[in-house]
Amino acid sequence: MATKTFDASKLQAFGNAAAGHDGVLSDETGAVVVKPCTEAEITFYESVTVSHPDLVPYLPTYMGQLSLSANESAVPAVESGTIQTADGTVERLHGKKLATELHIVLENITHGFKKPNVLDLKLGAQLWDDAAKPEKRARLDAVSNVTTSGSLGFRIAGMRTYKGTPVPDIPEELKEFVEVDKEGGYWVYNKMYGRKFSATDVTEGFDTYVFPGSKTEAEHDRAREVLAYFLGEVKDILEVFEGKESRMYSASILLVYEGDVEEYAKTKQTLRSAQPEEDDDDDNLPQLAAVKMIDFAHATWTPGQGPDENALKGIRSTAKILKELLDKAQD
Known part of the structure; x- marks a missing residue:
């Protein structure tokens, strides 16, 4: 070792x-x-x-x-x-x-990206495990009931999008949800941002994530490519966890992609020019995007109890939204 x-x-x-x-x-x-x-x-x-x-x-x-x-x-x-x-x-x-x-x-999933754009999706309508005290259960149930956690099985828990420097001012209607990272060039969306959405408008949050800029042709192409990648990875995650008997309360799906448009194009060129024999060592290649499951503080294996439908509902909802956005981006 x-x-x-x-x-x-x-x-x-x-x-x-x-x-x-x-x-x-x-x-x-x-x-x-x-x-x-x-x-x-x-x-x-x-x-x-x-x-x-x-x-x-x-x-x-x-x-x-x-x-x-x-x-x-x-x-x-x-x-x-x-x-x-x-x-x-x-x-x-x-x-x-x-x-x-x-x-x-x-x-570190964001390592190797120059300006990683990050979206954290907290899974589950039930957010507490069996060890949680009654007051914690009540508090988390109240959050779930008024957010997409209850309706879709996930909610946007946080988001970082690269805006460039100088960082543009935050619109008045977003000031309670967004802080500026001037040094990094980011808008950082807090946990209350995701709580404001309902099942009917949460796609707006995803759209903000994949289109953080002015929707230039380069940004549109990037959005289409990362959405296709995200959808494929989320479907794979769904398939593998459908075959597991576990409970993963408050686990998340983390989506990451390169937020610097020029760096994204440069990375694409690097990947295209990589020789086949070099492809065996993926650790040395830059990434355009990544998707991982994270946060297993309340995760256990539950033999005989079947798949974790609480988390799976959120993964399925995520895949559905990504598919809708991809279809729209391909029009």
Whole structure:
């Protein structure tokens, strides 16, 4: 097994997350994500590797777990290894400190993109697992009932779209939903953005994601291509999870594509010119887009209970919307 050394003093806040909890970190290279996790999430990833290899292409690569504690600044990290920091703390998002706790190390899905556009779709009408307290169940049920979580089995949990620099001003009607990342050139859509949609208008959110600019010919071509790719991947994810007996409360589908139009065209040319013998090593090739299932803090295998229809409903709804947008883009 390859050994990788992490210097915890150089872990930094992860800036490409579209949704989720604070405290997500990355190493200097940006190739990995280090995030607080539950034992259940580690167990789920380890079981996928051992018992469900057909799921591996649709999840971030699992690289092991880390325990941030207070003895050393850097140690080799392997599966089930540890990492210690000098003071037991590291920076988290928004400048707060993250207390010592268990972390999972995963492939950074946005690594290798120059300006990744990211869409996080939280799956399920029921968002809580059996361990949730009554007040949490009631709170999450209330959210589900008034959003597309209840009607479609998913909702937009967050989104980042590259707008270029200088970043255009946010329209008045979006100011409560969007923040500007001036340095990165992004509009960052918060969790309330997805909550405002109903089943009849949620396509607007997807349209905003795949057409973040002025709908030039290049952007239209890119949208058509990434929609076709997204649809194919989501259908594959649907097929493989239809054959699994699991429950994945609050899992997400993460969609990513290259947000810089010029970089997108450059990457296409690179992929076209790649020699066949080089194609065997896909890790060295740039990407135009990616789709992965993420967030398994509340995931378990449930033999004898059948497929996870709660999550599958959201995946099917996502595929339907992507198909509608692709048909429209091909007209």
